Amino acid sequence: MGNPFEYAPAPESRAIVDIAPAYGLFIDGAFAEATDGGRLKTVNPATEEVLAEIAVGGEADVDRAVKAARKAFKSWSALPGAQRAKYLFRIARLIQEHARELAVLESIDNGKPIRESRDVDIPLVAAHFFHYAGWADKLAHAGFGPDPRPIGVAGQVIPWNFPLLMLAWKVAPALAGGNTVVLKPAETTPLTALRFAEICVEAGLPNGVVNIVTGAGETGRALIAHPDVDKVAFTGSTAVGKEIARTIAGTRKRVTLELGGKAANIVYDDAAIDSAVDGIVEGIFFNGGQVCCAGSRLLVQESVADELLASLTRRIKTLRVGDPLDKNTDVGAINSAAQLSRIQELVAAGEAEGAERWSLAGELPGKGFWFPPTVFTGVTQAHRIARDEIFGPVLTVQTFRTPAEAVEKANNTAYGLSAGVWTEKGAKALWTAQRLRAGVVWTNTFNKFDPASPFGGYKESGFGREGGRHGLEAYLDV
Amino acid sequence: MPSAILADPAEVTSSEAALRRFLHGLPGVDRVGTEARAAMLATRSIKTDAKVAAIDLAIRMIDLTTLEGADTPGKVRSLCAKALHPDPGAPDTPRPAAICVYGDLVAEAKAALGDSGVHVAAVATAFPSGRASLDVKLADVAYAVAAGADEIDMVIDRGAFLAGRYRDVFDEIVAVKAACARDEAAGGGSAHLKVILETGELSTYDNVRRASWLAMLAGADFIKTSTGKVAVNATLPVTLVMLQAVRDFREATGRQVGVKPAGGIRTTKDAMKYLVLVNETVGSDWLDPDWFRLGASSLLNDLLMQRQKLATGRYSGPDYVTVD
Numbered sequence: 001m002g003n004p005f006e007y008a009p010a011p012e013s014r015a016i017v018d019i020a021p022a023y024g025l026f027i028d029g030a031f032a033e034a035t036d037g038g039r040l041k042t043v044n045p046a047t048e049e050v051l052a053e054i055a056v057g058g059e060a061d062v063d064r065a066v067k068a069a070r071k072a073f074k075s076w077s078a079l080p081g082a083q084r085a086k087y088l089f090r091i092a093r094l095i096q097e098h099a100r101e102l103a104v105l106e107s108i109d110n111g112k113p114i115r116e117s118r119d120v121d122i123p124l125v126a127a128h129f130f131h132y133a134g135w136a137d138k139l140a141h142a143g144f145g146p147d148p149r150p151i152g153v154a155g156q157v158i159p160w161n162f163p164l165l166m167l168a169w170k171v172a173p174a175l176a177g178g179n180t181v182v183l184k185p186a187e188t189t190p191l192t193a194l195r196f197a198e199i200c201v202e203a204g205l206p207n208g209v210v211n212i213v214t215g216a217g218e219t220g221r222a223l224i225a226h227p228d229v230d231k232v233a234f235t236g237s238t239a240v241g242k243e244i245a246r247t248i249a250g251t252r253k254r255v256t257l258e259l260g261g262k263a264a265n266i267v268y269d270d271a272a273i274d275s276a277v278d279g280i281v282e283g284i285f286f287n288g289g290q291v292c293c294a295g296s297r298l299l300v301q302e303s304v305a306d307e308l309l310a311s312l313t314r315r316i317k318t319l320r321v322g323d324p325l326d327k328n329t330d331v332g333a334i335n336s337a338a339q340l341s342r343i344q345e346l347v348a349a350g351e352a353e354g355a356e357r358w359s360l361a362g363e364l365p366g367k368g369f370w371f372p373p374t375v376f377t378g379v380t381q382a383h384r385i386a387r388d389e390i391f392g393p394v395l396t397v398q399t400f401r402t403p404a405e406a407v408e409k410a411n412n413t414a415y416g417l418s419a420g421v422w423t424e425k426g427a428k429a430l431w432t433a434q435r436l437r438a439g440v441v442w443t444n445t446f447n448k449f450d451p452a453s454p455f456g457g458y459k460e461s462g463f464g465r466e467g468g469r470h471g472l473e474a475y476l477d478v
Numbered sequence: 479m480p481s482a483i484l485a486d487p488a489e490v491t492s493s494e495a496a497l498r499r500f501l502h503g504l505p506g507v508d509r510v511g512t513e514a515r516a517a518m519l520a521t522r523s524i525k526t527d528a529k530v531a532a533i534d535l536a537i538r539m540i541d542l543t544t545l546e547g548a549d550t551p552g553k554v555r556s557l558c559a560k561a562l563h564p565d566p567g568a569p570d571t572p573r574p575a576a577i578c579v580y581g582d583l584v585a586e587a588k589a590a591l592g593d594s595g596v597h598v599a600a601v602a603t604a605f606p607s608g609r610a611s612l613d614v615k616l617a618d619v620a621y622a623v624a625a626g627a628d629e630i631d632m633v634i635d636r637g638a639f640l641a642g643r644y645r646d647v648f649d650e651i652v653a654v655k656a657a658c659a660r661d662e663a664a665g666g667g668s669a670h671l672k673v674i675l676e677t678g679e680l681s682t683y684d685n686v687r688r689a690s691w692l693a694m695l696a697g698a699d700f701i702k703t704s705t706g707k708v709a710v711n712a713t714l715p716v717t718l719v720m721l722q723a724v725r726d727f728r729e730a731t732g733r734q735v736g737v738k739p740a741g742g743i744r745t746t747k748d749a750m751k752y753l754v755l756v757n758e759t760v761g762s763d764w765l766d767p768d769w770f771r772l773g774a775s776s777l778l779n780d781l782l783m784q785r786q787k788l789a790t791g792r793y794s795g796p797d798y799v800t801v802d
Contacts, residue, residue, distance in 0.1 A: 003762040005531035005753070010523035115521065274722050275511030318758045327523040424506040444508050 029207030072208030111333030150178030256464025416458025711741025740773025
């Protein structure tokens with residue numbers, strides 16, 4: 001069975017990125033140290049190598065950033081939309097020009113395969129800026145009345161799974177609508193946001209329109225609690241989302257929350273099986289399953305369950321786990337030691353509760369944070385692994401007999417961000433999609449994003465929509 | 479998946495209705511998903527040692543083809559010489575699997591190739607249109623087999639297939655397969671049968687999957703994409719669907735069938751994409767000239783140039799490989 005050709009390593013060169021030993025905060029168009037000199041390190045999750053030290057913004061720093069944003073808001077919101085569009089187009093083009101560099105930087109800092117950062121993340125980042133650049137001078141025609149107004153200063157906190165893409169989802173519509181922003185990237189993945197700050201300078205964006213304050217949870221809390229922040233936008237865990245909701249309850253602040261998910265991927269017996277298998281793999285192993293809309297619960301019709309699982313296992317065996325910078329890598333590193341231990345804890349719970357575990361065999365790199373693609377069978381709704389968001393490359397498999405049962409099981413979750421339906425019958429796909437309580441329902445595909453398409457959750461997956469015209473509404477006083 | 483739907487091959491081919499029921503009961507092919515998968519696999523990066531191995535493998539898989547109306551015995555002889563010595567400057571260069579010619583040139587090719595191990599494949603059955611009476615088609619096959627063809631590349635009757643007359647297509651392949659038998663005087667055995675689906679004319683991936691199963695049920699040793707004579711020939715997604723079909727067919731019946739994309743595969747880069755497709759869809763069992771072929775005429779020279787570049791570190795150019 002020896003393979004006449006094994007793929008030789010094909011690593012993308014990291015020479016294209018230039019990482020400074022230390023970074024400050026980006027406030028009012030310039031980099032500055034944190035007031036109290038706080039620092040933390042960001043590491044490459046694939047090697048545990050320290051990449052850089054970043055400043056930890058305290059309350060005083062957040063205050064400076066919000067003041068800068070407030071000052072800039074006056075002139076930025078007064079600019080004609082076409083002028084704001086000009087800056088956004090410029091940023092979009094600069095992102096395209098620096099696409100390779102940004103992709104490498106993202107993969108180094110996050111641990112995701114270069115194939116994904118290069119082919120998915122960065123092109124989508126540019127696409128979002130292009131999309132909202134197009135809206136900037138058409139706000140009066142967006143369907144929100146003749147004269148929608150910007151809200152003011154947006155305080156934005158984003159996660160580590162799609163660092164630059166989540167920045168784009170938040171910054172692009174905010175700026176298009178005439179708002180200014182203070183953004184806090186995740187503490188484990190700040191590097192592309194800091195590089196983005198430099199791109200803003202290169203684009204000649206007026207000072208204070210975009211401010212980047214790095215740091216961990218405390219910095220985020222300070223930003224969200226700041227009295228002069230008009231609009232809060234957060235993507236991250238449901239626990240933090242609830243804390244944010246409590247913090248701003250009773251204030252005048254607007255809020256959108258994009259939280260966790262536990263998406264069902266429903267495969268009917270009349271599905272195109274080969275593509276369904278590809279879609280299941282894409283749904284749960286894209287970005288190592290560290291995706292809030294990951295298709296982590298496979299619901300497969302009992303009559304095809306055995307055959308589908310055999311195909312799925314065969315397909316997973318072709319996945320390459322390893323160096324994120326290798327162009328042939330399919331599954332990269334887990335973003336942090338903390339996340340890895342959460343995955344391990346939930347997988348152990350799955351085993352303890354009697355579900356049957358299958359993991360991709362093969363040696364994982366000695367250093368860094370790794371978890372092999374894993375499938376649990378014999379899972380029921382009562383299992384913790386079927387209820388809690390694992391946020392890792394772990395798929396649970398359940399079966400169903402009728403469409404009604406599939407929908408019932410799919411909806412029997414605290415979350416409602418996304419879902420997938422696989423069938424060759426259009427009417428059945430629509431019947432199912434109409435009954436699924438999820439913000440996005442993909443049919444015969446999974447994890448596809450487009451700047452024109454709104455994205456957001458039901459139930460504990462949060463509220464508000466990002467993307468498209470709907471995403472614009474969250475940044476407008478309508 | 480297929481084991482459940484193909485309990486008894488004899489039963490599903492027992493009548494027109496049973497055959498139709500079976501072929502239309504195969505799992506559908508999602509166009510978007512299939513094309514996305516093929517496009518993703520096309521981004522695999524093949525470098526250094528893997529590339530050296532892959533180039534030699536691709537050379538061994540080539541059916542070096544000339545199917546022009548203007549073909550002459552002389553042209554076929556030089557093509558055979560090329561197969562025997564692909565790169566005169568590098569004697570370690572492997573030989574392609576076969577020479578593929580029209581039936582009337584089989585004897586010429588056989589004589590030129592001798593017992594070198596390079597096979598002679600002949601296109602038959604009123605290639606490329608397939609529009610002739612069954613008697614004519616079978617005579618075409620018998621003629622090529624008698625002339626010594628090791629492999630027969632037949633075309634299916636696309637008109638019958640598109641009209642839903644699956645049984646006619648099936649019967650014709652069965653008859654051609656029978657005509658591939660060599661008589662005892664010629665050493666017995668049977669020429670290998672490659673069935674050309676002409677996927678460009680079948681137009682949907684569902685049709686490609688059905689035609690693949692139909693050909694395999696009828697006894698094809700290989701299924702082949704195209705004649706190279708229509709607007710759309712081999713593509714990666716079509717080949718992906720055919721690879722899935724042979725994989726599922728083997729799982730259902732235990733019989734392994736080969737795959738041959740043909741037409742339009744010109745560069746080393748293209749060839750690498752096909753090998754990756756094989757590697758990740760059906761695995762190493764098919765990474766062998768016995769089970770995967772590339773129907774091509776100009777691909778060999780590009781592979782040879784890439785081979786020279788890997789060996790010397792320099793790209794020498796088209797004058798350093800032979801034109802025919």
